Amino acid sequence: MATETIPKKTVIICDVCGKRSDEPIDDFHRNDGFSTKSRFTLMRTRLDEYGVGVADASVSRDLCDQCAEELSKVVNAWAKEKEKAE
């Protein structure tokens, strides 16, 4: 009987658009749309009537470069619009 060893492979997947890359994670010269480690996290805690935290309501997404850039533009535009209104 012959055996074959298949090396483990790590695939990075954007949580939003599904873009995938199997380039080595520690490659600093990547050109696969994952040149930054981008994670969007909104930390929220649901409170009860006494103001005590009762549940995690956080949202977190790992993003490719393009999705991170789009999210950054949306957040900045939203914040500027809100600041103007106040």
Ligand SMILES: [Zn+2]
């Ligand atoms: Zn993406």
